[in-house]
Amino acid sequence: MTRIKCSKLRGKKPDELQKQLTELRQELNTLRVGKVTGSGGAQKLGKIRNVRKSIARVLIVTHQTTKENLRSLYHGKKYKPKDLRQRKTRAIRRLLTPKEKSIRLKKVQRQQWAFPQRTYAVKA
Amino acid sequence: MRVCFFHLLYQIRLDIYLHLFSMGPKKETKDAAAPAKKKETTTAAATASAKKTTKTTTTTTTKVVTKERKEKVKSTALKAKQRVVRGNRLTRNRKVHLKPTFRRPFTLRLQRQPKYPRRSVPKRNRLDHFAIIKYPLTTESAMKKIEDNNTLVFIVNIRANKPMIQQAVKKMYDVEAEKVNTLIRPDGEKKAYVRLKADHDALDVANRIGII
Numbered sequence: 001m002t003r004i005k006c007s008k009l010r011g012k013k014p015d016e017l018q019k020q021l022t023e024l025r026q027e028l029n030t031l032r033v034g035k036v037t038g039s040g041g042a043q044k045l046g047k048i049r050n051v052r053k054s055i056a057r058v059l060i061v062t063h064q065t066t067k068e069n070l071r072s073l074y075h076g077k078k079y080k081p082k083d084l085r086q087r088k089t090r091a092i093r094r095l096l097t098p099k100e101k102s103i104r105l106k107k108v109q110r111q112q113w114a115f116p117q118r119t120y121a122v123k124a
Numbered sequence: 125m126r127v128c129f130f131h132l133l134y135q136i137r138l139d140i141y142l143h144l145f146s147m148g149p150k151k152e153t154k155d156a157a158a159p160a161k162k163k164e165t166t167t168a169a170a171t172a173s174a175k176k177t178t179k180t181t182t183t184t185t186t187k188v189v190t191k192e193r194k195e196k197v198k199s200t201a202l203k204a205k206q207r208v209v210r211g212n213r214l215t216r217n218r219k220v221h222l223k224p225t226f227r228r229p230f231t232l233r234l235q236r237q238p239k240y241p242r243r244s245v246p247k248r249n250r251l252d253h254f255a256i257i258k259y260p261l262t263t264e265s266a267m268k269k270i271e272d273n274n275t276l277v278f279i280v281n282i283r284a285n286k287p288m289i290q291q292a293v294k295k296m297y298d299v300e301a302e303k304v305n306t307l308i309r310p311d312g313e314k315k316a317y318v319r320l321k322a323d324h325d326a327l328d329v330a331n332r333i334g335i336i
Contacts, residue, residue, distance in 0.1 A: 025254045029296070032259040033334045063245075070244045081244035 004054040009061040017062050024055045253292035256284040261315070262335045274326045275319040276333075280306070282314045289316045297333060299324045 009017065028051045034040045035048070067084075074080045086093070104112070258279045260266075266277040276299075280289055286304040293301055305317040320326050330336060 029254065029257075029259075030334060036259045037262050037335055039334070066245055074240075074244075077240075079240035081241050084244050 003050070004057055006057050006061055009058060010065065012061075014062065014065070017058055021055065021058045021062075024051055024058065027051055028055065251281065251283060251288070253295045256281050256288055256292040257296060258313075260330075260333060260335050269317065270326045270330050270335075273319065274322070274324070275317050276326055276329065278316045278318060280314045280316040282308065282312070284314065284316075286316075289318065293318050297329060299329055 009020075012020075028048065031040070031044060031048050031051060034044050040047075070081075071084055074084055258281060261277040261279060263277075269275045269277055276293075278289070278293070284292070286306060289304050289306070290301045293299060300321040300323075302319045302321045304319070306314055308314050320329065
């Protein structure tokens with residue numbers, strides 16, 4: 001069996017990928033039966049690993065493309081699904097945003113504008 | 125009910141007053157382009173029904189509406205409207221409780237209208253029919269079962285139950301099962317004895333699958 005490459009898979013359509021997935025899984029099934037009945041030999045038994053990894057690749061590509069499409073769909077929207085939001089840490093997600101932190105009273109704003117911290121230098 | 129009544133009143137009042145104002149310019153002998161605010165009053169405030177029919181009756185008398193009258197009219201209409209909108213707190217219906225127990229009343233329960241799905245992609249079913257049936261057994265006792273009892277023996281995912289196994293076998297091998305018996309082997313794997321329906325031959329199916 002030819003080695004399935006992810007780069008080849010990314011070009012395919014989703015239903016094509018699904019079809020390939022079912023084919024691979026059926027192949028795996030027959031290989032497993034062969035293992036039990038003692039038919040194939042070393043060739044067939046070695047193939048099992050390849051098929052399993054190919055199935056994994058197909059699933060990876062499917063998942064990655066769906067996620068990518070969803071991210072572009074929700075880009076810029078206010079409410080995104082939770083797994084498309086930034087993960088960081090739980091504590092960081094609950095912190096004040098930089099904008100919220102920079103809020104000051106108008107009085108304070110005026111003071112800071114009117115009386116900023118001056119720097120002095122001594123002339124040599 | 126009360127709300128309708130007030131609303132009606134409000135509507136009637138509004139109609140009346142609009143009528144009043146629209147009638148003036150037409151009836152006036154002197155030509156006045158703008159709706160006249162000051163006119164001569166001849167009759168006092170009439171009843172609602174009378175007002176409605178004045179269009180045909182009054183031809184000689186001209187109604188003059190003073191500014192104060194207008195203000196009063198507006199304020200009463202506004203009050204009526206406010207009553208309708210806010211609800212009348214003074215004379216509303218109070219429920220009479222005849223029993224000593226108070227049961228929680230039924231309140232409005234809205235359906236969920238989520239603004240976003242919590243998960244972007246729904247979870248995929250990890251226990252699909254490929255994952256349920258691992259492999260068929262080919263031991264001597266299994267062979268015996270195939271020949272004598274028209275059953276196939278599978279090693280099956282331990283989380284699968286009998287109806288799931290039945291479905292999986294149907295999907296994978298196109299056979300209908302009469303019944304499924306399961307047991308968990310000492311080494312932790314689930315074994316399923318799938319008795320096929322009489323119109324299927326286990327031997328043929330076994331040949332088809334690859335176990336002989």
